Amino acid sequence: MWFFFFCSGRYITFIMDPFQYVYVIRNSKQLEFYEFADKMASRTFGYPSLSNFPKLNENLHRIYQYLQGKPLDIISDHMMKNLQHIFEWKCSQATDWKTEKMYKFCSFLMFEASFITLYGRDPAADGHNVISEIRDKFTKFDANFPYLVANIPIELLGVTKKVRQELIHHFLLRNMAKWMGGSEVIQARKDILEKYELLQDYDKAAHHLAFLWASVGNTIPATFWAMYYLLWHPEALAVVRDEIDHLLQSTGQKKGPGYCIHLTREQLDSLVYLESALNESLRMCSSSMNIRISLEDYILKLGGNQEVGLRKGDWIALYPQILHMDPEIYEDPEVYKFDRYIENGKKKTTFYKGGKKLKYFLMPFGSGISMCPGRFFAMNEMKLFLILFLAYFDVELVEKKPIGPDNSRMGLGILLPDSDIAFRYKIKSF
Numbered sequence: 001m002w003f004f005f006f007c008s009g010r011y012i013t014f015i016m017d018p019f020q021y022v023y024v025i026r027n028s029k030q031l032e033f034y035e036f037a038d039k040m041a042s043r044t045f046g047y048p049s050l051s052n053f054p055k056l057n058e059n060l061h062r063i064y065q066y067l068q069g070k071p072l073d074i075i076s077d078h079m080m081k082n083l084q085h086i087f088e089w090k091c092s093q094a095t096d097w098k099t100e101k102m103y104k105f106c107s108f109l110m111f112e113a114s115f116i117t118l119y120g121r122d123p124a125a126d127g128h129n130v131i132s133e134i135r136d137k138f139t140k141f142d143a144n145f146p147y148l149v150a151n152i153p154i155e156l157l158g159v160t161k162k163v164r165q166e167l168i169h170h171f172l173l174r175n176m177a178k179w180m181g182g183s184e185v186i187q188a189r190k191d192i193l194e195k196y197e198l199l200q201d202y203d204k205a206a207h208h209l210a211f212l213w214a215s216v217g218n219t220i221p222a223t224f225w226a227m228y229y230l231l232w233h234p235e236a237l238a239v240v241r242d243e244i245d246h247l248l249q250s251t252g253q254k255k256g257p258g259y260c261i262h263l264t265r266e267q268l269d270s271l272v273y274l275e276s277a278l279n280e281s282l283r284m285c286s287s288s289m290n291i292r293i294s295l296e297d298y299i300l301k302l303g304g305n306q307e308v309g310l311r312k313g314d315w316i317a318l319y320p321q322i323l324h325m326d327p328e329i330y331e332d333p334e335v336y337k338f339d340r341y342i343e344n345g346k347k348k349t350t351f352y353k354g355g356k357k358l359k360y361f362l363m364p365f366g367s368g369i370s371m372c373p374g375r376f377f378a379m380n381e382m383k384l385f386l387i388l389f390l391a392y393f394d395v396e397l398v399e400k401k402p403i404g405p406d407n408s409r410m411g412l413g414i415l416l417p418d419s420d421i422a423f424r425y426k427i428k429s430f
């Protein structure tokens with residue numbers, strides 16, 4: 001099943017049947033992604049098209065290996081240390097109940113810890129202030145991100161152009177040179193970009209801003225939703241807390257301020273209830289659209305006797321939110337069930353529609369050639385955030401108002417909440 005949509009002089013064909021996704025995902029010869037992504041990203045972040053620089057796209061993609069395997073373990077370990085450092089600091093302020101807004105809290109912690117992990121920090125006294133300044137500008141820029149993607153000229157978007165320039169300025173080589181302890185992935189990006197002499201310093205810095213957006217733009221709201229749903233569902237919170245406590249006990253680790261928690265990749269993987277709860281919140285809040293462009297006039301075969309005619313330049317889209325909310329796949333899809341991805345105490349990886357097993361059932365990280373290279377790191381970051389938070393603090397909601405998604409960035413990734421919500425936390429008494 002598919003339907004057409006006519007927009008700005010071009011047809012978009014939406015593939016609605018998840019069993020047909022595979023015909024789009026595996027057809028990267030006739031259905032291209034990179035040129036489309038390049039146009040959108042260069043306009044949004046303000047750098048010249050990658051197509052002007054031989055093999056730059058391929059070289060940048062090769063670097064994604066630093067987000068897998070051994071380098072993933074290293075970067076996740078750094079994230080764990082950096083998060084703990086910030087939580088220790090939060091502890092000094094929360095000896096009694098402390099109330100904060102949840103989105104602001106997640107944004108502060110995840111931005112700071114991710115930034116230090118990826119880019120490092122200036123060891124000079126103002127290192128923390130610089131990151132806060134970058135975060136505030138990032139938040140302003142991000143608010144207009146959907147308009148930039150929609151091709152609205154940046155000149156019409158108030159201070160966005162100035163804010164983007166200021167943000168890019170932070171990533172000029174002379175400023176980045178002051179940041180110590182960053183990651184291999186960013187160092188490798190710097191090395192590649194330096195090899196392109198025709199790229200101006202400003203353009204290289206704009207590439208670093210693009211990567212910063214990719215690495216926190218979705219992770220922050222996804223962390224918010226994971227925390228929000230857990231606090232709304234005390235039964236889920238209790239099970240996840242119990243699982244974490246049990247792991248820490250069985251690995252002989254003490255929790256709370258002053259104790260260092262260290263978890264290996266296998267130990268993080270073993271937290272099946274935590275992972276299921278995260279997957280469930282991703283199912284409910286992700287709204288990314290996977291777009292491909294037809295490189296020629298041709299007939300796309302969709303299995304059986306189904307096919308669709310595409311003209312050169314037509315768009316074809318998968319919109320996994322439909323899949324995520326399909327009652328034939330997920331019973332009561334609008335209800336949060338933290339253990340949806342658990343079967344007999346193990347990870348559940350088989351889902352069905354109409355009695356047929358699905359290859360794709362959860363797609364917050366996109367698909368095929370455009371699948372998110374940071375997905376393993378993102379999952380680790382969110383797990384670590386929740387593990388450490390629950391290991392350090394007692395926590396509860398202060399307001400009992402339901403929060404919904406702000407649909408203004410539908411199609412662009414994880415939806416932001418339509419408002420913030422107050423919660424309170426206090427160091428656990430041991």
Ligand code: HEM
Nearest residue numbers: 214215218219222288290364365366370372373374377378
């Ligand atoms: C919950 C968190 C995250 C979500 C839901 C997410 C989702 C996605 C999606 C859907 C895409 C594909 C976009 C498209 O098809 O147009 C993507 C691309 C990308 N993501 Fe993520 N992402 C997350 C976290 C991260 C992190 C932590 C990093 C890096 C550390 C990262 C780096 C990237 C990069 C570099 C791309 C572009 C890949 C390319 O060049 O083709 N993401 N992400």
